[in-house]
Amino acid sequence: MNQSMNAAMDAGRDPWLPEGFDPAAPILSCVNLNKSYIPARPVLHNLNISLTGGKIVGLLGPNGCGKSTLLKLVSGILVPDSGTIEICGIPRSEATNSLISFLPERTYFNSWMRVEQLIEYFSDFFADFDEAMARKMLSDLSIDTSAKLKTLSKGNKEKVQLVLVMSRRARLYLLDEPIGGVDPAARDYILSTIIGSYNPDAAVIITTHLIHDIEPVLDEFAFMGFGGRILLDGVADEVRAEKGKTLDELFREVFRC
Amino acid sequence: MAWQFSSRAPVYLQICSRIRADILGGVYRPDEQIPSVRQLALVAGVNPNTMQRAFTVLEAEQLFITRGTLGRFITTDTEVLERAREIMRHETVARLVEEAAAVGITPAELIEGIRAYEESFPASEAEPTTDTAGEPSPDTPHT
Numbered sequence: 497m498n499q500s501m502n503a504a505m506d507a508g509r510d511p512w513l514p515e516g517f518d519p520a521a522p523i524l525s526c527v528n529l530n531k532s533y534i535p536a537r538p539v540l541h542n543l544n545i546s547l548t549g550g551k552i553v554g555l556l557g558p559n560g561c562g563k564s565t566l567l568k569l570v571s572g573i574l575v576p577d578s579g580t581i582e583i584c585g586i587p588r589s590e591a592t593n594s595l596i597s598f599l600p601e602r603t604y605f606n607s608w609m610r611v612e613q614l615i616e617y618f619s620d621f622f623a624d625f626d627e628a629m630a631r632k633m634l635s636d637l638s639i640d641t642s643a644k645l646k647t648l649s650k651g652n653k654e655k656v657q658l659v660l661v662m663s664r665r666a667r668l669y670l671l672d673e674p675i676g677g678v679d680p681a682a683r684d685y686i687l688s689t690i691i692g693s694y695n696p697d698a699a700v701i702i703t704t705h706l707i708h709d710i711e712p713v714l715d716e717f718a719f720m721g722f723g724g725r726i727l728l729d730g731v732a733d734e735v736r737a738e739k740g741k742t743l744d745e746l747f748r749e750v751f752r753c
Numbered sequence: 754m755a756w757q758f759s760s761r762a763p764v765y766l767q768i769c770s771r772i773r774a775d776i777l778g779g780v781y782r783p784d785e786q787i788p789s790v791r792q793l794a795l796v797a798g799v800n801p802n803t804m805q806r807a808f809t810v811l812e813a814e815q816l817f818i819t820r821g822t823l824g825r826f827i828t829t830d831t832e833v834l835e836r837a838r839e840i841m842r843h844e845t846v847a848r849l850v851e852e853a854a855a856v857g858i859t860p861a862e863l864i865e866g867i868r869a870y871e872e873s874f875p876a877s878e879a880e881p882t883t884d885t886a887g888e889p890s891p892d893t894p895h896t
Binding site: 551552687734 | 756758764765794795797799800801802803
């Protein structure tokens with residue numbers, strides 16, 4: 497009873513929440529996930545993940561280990577060969593798209609569009625999009641909203657995309673290399689944006705190679721090896737206490753070439 | 754500018770040390786209100802859960818006291834502040850001893866070194882070293 501009451505309250509607050517939304521369920525639950533692009537060469541093999549709200553998780557691993565593939569599966573860009581994905585208790589489907597805010601590794605925006613048009617685009621598509629927040633962040637980053645995307649530098653394009661993605665009130669944020677191409681000052685701003693939009697009902701998954709930079713921001717981490725196997729995962733601070741090493745040092749040790 | 758977390762210790766413990774140092778160093782004065790977990794997490798550039806964990810430790814040490822809905826304040830209890838000073842002393846010594854041991858300096862040599870340093874640079878009249886830095890002359894005008 498309690499659960500259904502909570503669900504009703506949640507639905508009242510966020511009318512766009514899809515049917516079947518269960519606030520008590522894990523934000524993300526993957527069971528026995530398999531995916532391969534070439535037969536007999538699995539990228540993800542029987543992967544299991546359960547992620548609760550209020551967590552910022554770092555998904556860390558060498559190039560080509562399947563991090564982006566996992567995010568693409570969860571966001572629905574790719575379809576798993578087998579296994580299930582649930583978001584807030586709802587099987588992955590079009591309905592769950594309203595719960596997920598995805599920053600892909602590459603931009604999918606049309607380069608002829610102006611930043612202004614992209615804001616409209618997001619307002620049209622996502623009921624949870626906070627336009628005022630997006631505008632404030634863009635002005636903090638000194639991005640001209642009348643500029644066409646193709647006139648912006650790589651870093652500025654990435655900033656625009658990240659601002660739009662973070663301006664949604666989603667339950668699950670999937671950020672694929674959010675700070676890779678931006679300057680250190682913008683990196684600080686972006687990380688503080690991620691911290692600032694922290695919400696106990698939402699979870700954030702970040703993939704990156706800049707472990708040192710995001711280390712203080714992470715609650716939990718998972719080291720992903722080839723074949724999508726989770727080699728090591730846990731609470732970031734506990735590992736530091738236990739091993740006497742930073743995540744960055746541990747990563748270099750686990751994945752020594 | 755986010756705080757720097759250079760040591761390998763858990764981040765929440767590094768935050769605790771930093772805040773203790775800020776209190777003892779006068780950045781926060783006794784009875785002063787402390788920013789909220791979220792605000793301070795933003796300033797420090799850390800996860801709010803991590804900041805919360807640090808706050809829990811400092812509350813257990815009674816350095817932070819909660820006044821109902823008003824928020825958290827720095828204690829005025831001199832005994833508690835003295836205890837925090839003791840923790841800082843311990844941490845500083847531990848760091849020093851560890852660093853010295855790494856290059857083969859024994860604690861006894863450290864103590865000796867500290868005495869010699871104190872004689873050449875009395876703490877109260879610590880003057881900027883205008884002459885050759887790092888090489889204090891054996892016969893200082895003081896003492």
